[in-house]
Amino acid sequence: MEKIIFSDVGEGLHDGEILQWFVKSGDQVKRDEPLVEIQTDKVAIEVTATKEGYVQSTFGDVGDKIIVGDVLVELKTNDHNEELHSEKEEPFVKEVSIEREPIVEQQNIKEQPLALQTRVKAAPSVRKLANQLNVNLQNVSGTGPKNRITKEDVRNSTNGKKQSHSKQSEVTTNTISQSKPTEHREKIVGVRKQMYQNIAIAQSTIPHTTAMYEINVTELINLRADLNQYVENPMTYLPIFVKIVDLVLKEYPIFNARIDEEKEEIVYQSTTNLGVAMATKQGLIVPVLKDVQTQTLEEIAVNLQQLTTAGKTNKLTFDQLKGATFSISSTGMKGGIYATPVMTPPQVAILSLHAMVEKPVILKDRAIGIGTVMGASLSFDHRIIDGEAVGLFMDAFQSYIENPNKLLLKL
Incomplete structure (x- = not known):
């Protein structure tokens, strides 16, 4: 496993901010291929892969602050390619027989094997928030780059559930959706x-x-x-x-x-x-x-x-x-x-x-x-x-x- 960290590439550099990701979990990358763009207090820089391999994990979401020394990406290198390919090919599906185990069809999607679920595009921080709010990311539509799920998407999903429990809330939601927005927000980044x-x-x-x-x-x-x-x-x-x-x-x-x-x-x-x-x-x-x-x-x-x-x-x-x-x-x-x-x-x-x-x-x-x-x-x-x-x-x-x-x- 190769860990790509945020290094001090300039004099007096202490922290930075994630501007955009070029890769996601499961992507194959070559040596020196850009992984993520970081904004420091002076200039935007690209962090590149130190070896060839597959992206195991990415850490941090767009807009998150990172400190020098933080791990940005974990790469699977050497002989791990076969293992990653086998995961993509749904190894558990071959072992699960619908006829032998009909209970699988009745289980909630949270309880199904990971290979039966569609891969979710979300940062670790977003997954953590979803777990805290008891939100199933499989049911959330991503509005971020390349349909990546953001924290706001998770929160909006939670708000939607709460409103569905009350007829009055539904009326309020319809009224709000029909009215024109009164403000536009833009995150201060970069x-x-x-x-x-x-x-x-x-x-x-x-x-x-x-x-x-x-x-x-x-x-x-x-x-x-x-x-x-x-x-x-x-x-x-x-x-x-x-x-x-x-x-x-x-x-x-x-x-x-x-x-x-x-x-x-x-x-x-x-x-x-x-x-x-x-x-x-x-x-x-x-x-x-x-x-x-x-x-x-x-x-x-x-x-x-x-x-x-x-x-x-x-x-x-x-x-x-x-x-x-x-x-x-x-x-x-x-x-x-x-x-x-x-x-x-x-x-x-x-x-x-x-x-x-x-x-x-x-x-x-x-x-x-x-x-x-x-x-x-x-x-x-x-x-x-x-x-x-x-x-x-x-x-x-x-x-x-x-x-x-x-x-x-x-x-």
Whole structure:
């Protein structure tokens, strides 16, 4: 018997959540074939078979939390194939003669040999619940993936039995079924669940304070248009923002630091690893652009595109999701004007960039004209960063945005 356990595949990994099963009891699997998909606090991973064999048991249902070291699957290997095949071929049926033992036809289905019953698709936790509620899984229709029976199916089956005992209950049931549902429920799972937990931890442990600026981006728009004449793939604004943030962090390194809570020390980082928040179908993720201080603007653009593609296809690795020293969140052209972004510990600051909109502005000759402005919000840990430092940081960031030719002095 081969036991497949949930191993620590990344630094600091403690638990995960079952996203989906690829196999069920009785399935034949080959070495390295995917068995189950697990969502950790950073990325979804597939646990594969370590040997060829047959699935004896699976442990846990979709949405269940598992701990590193837990057994996920038990495989029958070596010479157990024949035994499993014989079970599938109903070995007990050949021994049971209806003429010799007519009582079999009168027995409740619970008392029949397992081979006479149809194989039920249900996790161990679901079987346990069914046993506690005295529900026969043979009579329950599964609504899960591949007709798998869920805990909700078991509970609904129990509710149906209770209602059948009362005529009044039947009337109530008919009334409810004829009325339109008043709500729709969706279980919090996967990346969304990790965000749900991480945001709660961040807000409860870090005193967030946010500074908001309005920045004229007219000259930056012109710079981007000029740069796109010389690059093969159109450059977005984000690579330019990333490079500017890197330059400002060098001037004010407290924003690129972290807090060692145990030793009560500020740890200054020698490299700039920028977390770039992006929305995907699975939820919000923050891949990390490493060593920004060593990259040109064109290299940043290429590397950001690679991270974006990997994020949208759920192909990011653990290394691409850890080690951020500062984060940027861009709401895009359809985003709001301002927001209060939430930091991820141990980082001490996060910058959120918002929609660019046209509005009346004061031009350089002090005339009133139409310009394009962008809101920028900086959330920071007020335990180690004060208002003066925030003002200096945002003034420097604004200066590069409104006078982008200054970048030539630093590149």
